[in-house]
Amino acid sequence: MKTTAASFEEFSPAWSQKALAELRELVGFASISTAPAHTGAVRGCATWLARHLRGIGLDAVQVFETPRHPIVYAEKRVDPARPTLLIYGHYDVQPIEPAAAWTVPPFGARIRDDKLYGRGASDDKGQFFVHLKALELLLSQNGPLPLNVKILLEGEEEIGSPNLGEFIRRYRRLLRADWAVLSDTNLLSAQQPALTYGLRGSLAAELTVIGPRAELHSGVFGGAVLNPLQALSTLLAALHDATGRVAIPGFYDPVRAASAEERAYLRRYGPSEAQLLREAQVAQGWGEPGYTLYERTVLRPSLSITGLRGGYQGAGVQSIVPARASAKLSFRLAEGQDPHQVEEQLRRYLRRLTPPQVQATLRAQLHAPPYTVAPTLPVMQAAAQAYARGFGRAPVLQRSGGTIPVVSLFEQHLGIPTVLMGLGLPDDHKHGPDEFLFLPNFWRGIRTSLFFLRRLGQLTSPTPWLCSSSTATATRARATA
Amino acid sequence: MKTTAASFEEFSPAWSQKALAELRELVGFASISTAPAHTGAVRGCATWLARHLRGIGLDAVQVFETPRHPIVYAEKRVDPARPTLLIYGHYDVQPIEPAAAWTVPPFGARIRDDKLYGRGASDDKGQFFVHLKALELLLSQNGPLPLNVKILLEGEEEIGSPNLGEFIRRYRRLLRADWAVLSDTNLLSAQQPALTYGLRGSLAAELTVIGPRAELHSGVFGGAVLNPLQALSTLLAALHDATGRVAIPGFYDPVRAASAEERAYLRRYGPSEAQLLREAQVAQGWGEPGYTLYERTVLRPSLSITGLRGGYQGAGVQSIVPARASAKLSFRLAEGQDPHQVEEQLRRYLRRLTPPQVQATLRAQLHAPPYTVAPTLPVMQAAAQAYARGFGRAPVLQRSGGTIPVVSLFEQHLGIPTVLMGLGLPDDHKHGPDEFLFLPNFWRGIRTSLFFLRRLGQLTSPTPWLCSSSTATATRARATA
Known part of the structure; x- marks a missing residue:
């Protein structure tokens, strides 16, 4: 000591x-x-x-x-x-x-x-x-x-x-x-x-996709009924594009661009790429192109799926088309974004993407600017x-x-x-x-x-x-x- | 009684x-x-x-x-x-x-x-x-x-x-x-x-996507580390195309086409579209174009996600980038398909699609022709x-x-x-x-x-x-x- x-x-x-x-x-x-x-x-x-x-x-x-x-x-x-x-x-x-x-x-x-x-x-x-x-x-x-x-x-x-x-x-x-x-x-x-x-601000929400009224036998109905787990996966996949950007229309529009001076300052005094990767214990970074890892976590917004559940989760196999599936979403919001506006953008995007065979509901849990x-x-x-x-x-x-x-x-x-x-x-x-x-x-x-x-x-x-x-x-x- | x-x-x-x-x-x-x-x-x-x-x-x-x-x-x-x-x-x-x-x-x-x-x-x-x-x-x-x-x-x-x-x-x-x-x-x-x-035959398997060594704080790292739940969703979404067909290359190739006579017999004596929808208690069918709902469930192969889990599943919010996520997959195979060959086609496709920031493993649990x-x-x-x-x-x-x-x-x-x-x-x-x-x-x-x-x-x-x-x-x- x-x-x-x-x-x-x-x-x-x-x-x-x-x-x-x-x-x-x-x-x-x-x-x-x-x-x-x-x-x-x-x-x-x-x-x-x-x-x-x-x-x-x-x-x-x-x-x-x-x-x-x-x-x-x-x-x-x-x-x-x-x-x-x-x-x-x-x-x-x-x-x-x-x-x-x-x-x-x-x-x-x-x-x-x-x-x-x-x-x-x-x-x-x-x-x-x-x-x-x-x-x-x-x-x-x-x-x-x-x-x-x-x-x-x-x-x-x-x-x-x-x-x-x-x-x-x-x-x-x-x-x-x-x-x-x-x-x-x-x-x-x-x-x-x-x-x-x-x-960063935060919007936390739970997305639930509801399909058949009850679990169905996947042998009897598999291929003829839209599986809510598959619909959920497709919706979640559509929330990012292939480059790592959030794909919700208008999502980045209100984000205030940092000045060149601020970015230079953050690059100089903030944690390096290597330091962030070490802290995360991962070999490779990921995310929005055009920004350093530190900028991605402080200047830019992000979306994490923090939880996922649906269907049978025990050991072995249960042969079902599940009735529902849900995902917990956690947005981190950057300067200029409003959690209620992001919620509305997300709702609109989900309405557009949700296939008619299932129903998608969104329950917001936290709004912090x-x-x-x-x-x-x-x-x-x-x-x-x-x-x-x-x-x-x-x-x-x-x-x-x-x-x-x-x-x-x-x-x-x-x-x-x-x-x-x-x-x-x-x-x-x-x-x-x-x-x-x-x-x-x-x-x-x-x-x-x-x-x-x-x-x-x-x-x-x-x-x-x-x-x-x-x-x-x-x-x-x-x-x- | x-x-x-x-x-x-x-x-x-x-x-x-x-x-x-x-x-x-x-x-x-x-x-x-x-x-x-x-x-x-x-x-x-x-x-x-x-x-x-x-x-x-x-x-x-x-x-x-x-x-x-x-x-x-x-x-x-x-x-x-x-x-x-x-x-x-x-x-x-x-x-x-x-x-x-x-x-x-x-x-x-x-x-x-x-x-x-x-x-x-x-x-x-x-x-x-x-x-x-x-x-x-x-x-x-x-x-x-x-x-x-x-x-x-x-x-x-x-x-x-x-x-x-x-x-x-x-x-x-x-x-x-x-x-x-x-x-x-x-x-x-x-x-x-x-x-x-x-x-139909069956191939059941569990797909696990492994990301960071431990759960990360989604505020600190969200946007800079690939989330395994998101990677899993993207992989699952890629297993079907937009029309409802399984998108794994070669998947349908060995499927034996039913004769016109057999299809006519099944159409005549098998359950109608309305009956199948009533049994499933869903309003709309879904699936591979060009086939009736009954044909989709008996003459054609299908893939159901039967379970999904990852991250925090309790009440409220936990602000994490989870370390892993997994999905249970259940294929139903049609005449001509071999479960081991389908497993190999799936492995090849997943290898091609899995981004370098995460690791995807597949554990097959059942092979039935x-x-x-x-x-x-x-x-x-x-x-x-x-x-x-x-x-x-x-x-x-x-x-x-x-x-x-x-x-x-x-x-x-x-x-x-x-x-x-x-x-x-x-x-x-x-x-x-x-x-x-x-x-x-x-x-x-x-x-x-x-x-x-x-x-x-x-x-x-x-x-x-x-x-x-x-x-x-x-x-x-x-x-x-």
């Missing part, structure tokens, strides 16, 4: 040991939000967090009930004239499957070679805990906080935040702030900080400066291919931008076995958050938010930032 | 009630051969059958072990100078999926409106039981049987009879016979008997006469689109033809929910079998078998029969 020990030096050894012990307690909760058997662990984690927030001196701590898992809230209001930061995190975690692939207990919070292992250690417990520890340090000093803070910790992020939108809408006065910060994205590497300014924030915003510049001091190195600007629906909820209901102050590593096994938090970055993260909070306190009049997705100028500004 | 009651009249009420109770016991066994959890029920059914065969007076009853499910054998040798009939049946059944679609317990053997409901009631328990009941009646009369009989009841038909070929090869002296009879095909309708002279028997054979004429007496109406000649691999095994190892004396209905939901046996035809079937056994006893010198599939002349003879 030499690096960790070295990182301790700027904090008192006693405080650091206590902070690490608390982090291990937090990671020890098996707060898997999707598993009904873990409901108690999710609640236990919420209770622990509420107690902890009170303990470090925050006010108005409350555990809000939702139809499923609770939301933990806390605040510290120091001066209405000062700006307010909303700190968001999620304390729920992914399932541990495949459980047998873990080499450590998933909720043991074991430390080995500067890494704290555990489900949720990076996603998102270790990342949001950084801000709580920075607040604790500020609150333990003489004098008030440099700004107002509100804390919102959710227990349903890994199941798509089904109750968060309603909560934010209902409590939008309580949550009112100037900016939000969310630490649930990646650095470029352990030493190279990165500030994320773009996220793409998100971009201008790196020129003062709050983004404050974040960049904080990284530079916390890590001793200026951050690289990056886009992420993932989707974080809460940023759109903050945009929609609170009208504020979110700073994506990621602290994870690209290879820290989030959602996989042996997830870990790289501890040196836990301490660097606390320092970064300290600088960030202080710097924001100096921004007495927050600039109105210029969401770059609304102006081409902002896009250019971002690309050259 | 008025029709049933009427059908009882030719047998004594006490005997009929006992036969029906026995049939319900037989249908009550959940002898699903493909499900390991049902191994005990399969064995229980075999034991029950062995006891029953002893009980009705058959000799040499034996339960033969195989690597999976047992084979039940029995015989009655009356006179080496008389001909011998091998009666085949299978006591295993299909899975009950979709289980929720049943309106009766699948193994409850419930009776409603002349129908005995239960998985296997028609396929094949009710159909082979007819011959056991006919034998019981003959054996209970004074005097010996009119011919020698051998009984072979299999427990693996629904999983492709993996051990039957080896059993027949090994015990071919024990099984030596002049003809076989197998009741596992359909009548044309409840009142119109039919004698089947052709079966098509089968045809000349309706001019004396044994077929005896069957036709028996139907005419049992049902009061001469049978129509028909082809079936299904596959019964055992007929090829009898042809190959014993050198004998099989009479397909079907008693099922086209709409009795074989392989689907609410399968039933139409009870009036159970009683008519027993009468038909009685006439058949007596008539065969008079054929003292069986004609050498003329397998029509080997001569064009025979095909013509059949078509005009």
Whole structure:
């Protein structure tokens, strides 16, 4: 643990040991939000967090009930004239499957070679805990906080935040702030900080093809009745052309073309083809011609079939023409695209392609617009400066291919931008076995958050938010930032 | 149960009630051969059958072990100078999926409106039981049987009879016979008997497409890595052309064209377009242009995707690029096609189409050649006469689109033809929910079998078998029969 020990030096050894012990307690909760058997662990984690927030001196701590898992809230209001930061995190975690692939207990919070292992250690417990520890340090000093803070910790992020939108809408006065910060994205590497300014949006939907009223004998009817599995395969195949482009008419039309400067920047500082292939553990890339692999995952939209089922799935043979088949579709949307418009384009295309012998139905499950924030915003510049001091190195600007629906909820209901102050590593096994938090970055993260909070306190009049997705100028500004 | 009651009249009420109770016991066994959890029920059914065969007076009853499910054998040798009939049946059944679609317990053997409901009631328990009941009646009369009989009841038909070929090869002296009879095909309708002279062959195989080593995050990698579900869909879509023809090169080349006479006969006596659509419960047909729906299912080959799986299949959304996907394929082969040759054609085509980013593997699970028997054979004429007496109406000649691999095994190892004396209905939901046996035809079937056994006893010198599939002349003879 030499690096960790070295990182301790700027904090008192006693405080650091206590902070690490608390982090291990937090990671020890098996707060898997999707598993009904873990409901108690999710609640236990919420209770622990509420107690902890009170303990470090925050006010108005409350555990809000939702139809499923609770939301933990806390605040510290120091001066209405000062700006307010909303700190968001999620304390729920992914399932541990495949459980047998873990080499450590998933909720043991074991430390080995500067890494704290555990489900949720990076996603998102270790990342949001950084801000709580920075607040604790500020609150333990003489004098008030440099700004107002509100804390919102959710227990349903890994199941798509089904109750968060309603909560934010209902409590939008309580949550009112100037900016939000969310630490649930990646650095470029352990030493190279990165500030994320773009996220892809998402449209998730399930396509079901319905054929005969009941399963038919494939000997008796095979060749005379259209098989819904075949109709589904044909529809799915028609969603891409042979080059790897999505074939839905009009799909790419609204996508805002990145400037040459932005593309050059991303090529220079983003992951290389080799790095992406290594991370994916595949030998060859694939996708839309004319773009690098990194561009395909952050600047361009994509469509993944995430699940497929129909007919007989057991061992051996069942001789049937099945009655129905379905596929789960996950679109990632680029700047300019609207999930509802894409849904409509898909519906129109499917209507055109579906043969008359079967019926195709589409059920949309998630609409999250793409998100971009201008790196020129003062709050983004404050974040960049904080990284530079916390890590001793200026951050690289990056886009992420993932989707974080809460940023759109903050945009929609609170009208504020979110700073994506990621602290994870690209290879820290989030959602996989042996997830870990790289501890040196836990301490660097606390320092970064300290600088960030202080710097924001100096921004007495927050600039109105210029969401770059609304102006081409902002896009250019971002690309050259 | 008025029709049933009427059908009882030719047998004594006490005997009929006992036969029906026995049939319900037989249908009550959940002898699903493909499900390991049902191994005990399969064995229980075999034991029950062995006891029953002893009980009705058959000799040499034996339960033969195989690597999976047992084979039940029995015989009655009356006179080496008389001909011998091998009666085949299978006591295993299909899975009950979709289980929720049943309106009766699948193994409850419930009776409603002349129908005995239960998985296997028609396929094949009710159909082979007819011959056991006919034998019981003959054996209970004074005097010996009119011919020698051998009984072979299999427990693996629904999983492709993996051990039957080896059993027949090994015990071919024990099984030596002049003809076989197998009741596992359909009548044309409840009142119109039919004698089947052709079966399609079958090739069953599982196609698996393997992509990334592990599931990937669809946000991080979607658009840059080929999704195996998409690759699978594209391969499956390429197996048919837009008109409904199988698109595998060379697939149709060896198919023997039916004569104009045969096609005219099938058009005249076979099910109409409307009847087939009604039976399938679909509004529109589909398939190879230039052929009627009936021709598509009996004279022409076909390909059904019987199962599809891959990725996340649970509720909601999991944001992944899955690691693998697979499909179950079921070919039905027409006269002239060879299952091994079709497998090779498919492998070649898949090799050509599979993109380099994924790997496609094909595992063949069943090879059964098509089968045809000349309706001019004396044994077929005896069957036709028996139907005419049992049902009061001469049978129509028909082809079936299904596959019964055992007929090829009898042809190959014993050198004998099989009479397909079907008693099922086209709409009795074989392989689907609410399968039933139409009870009036159970009683008519027993009468038909009685006439058949007596008539065969008079054929003292069986004609050498003329397998029509080997001569064009025979095909013509059949078509005009």
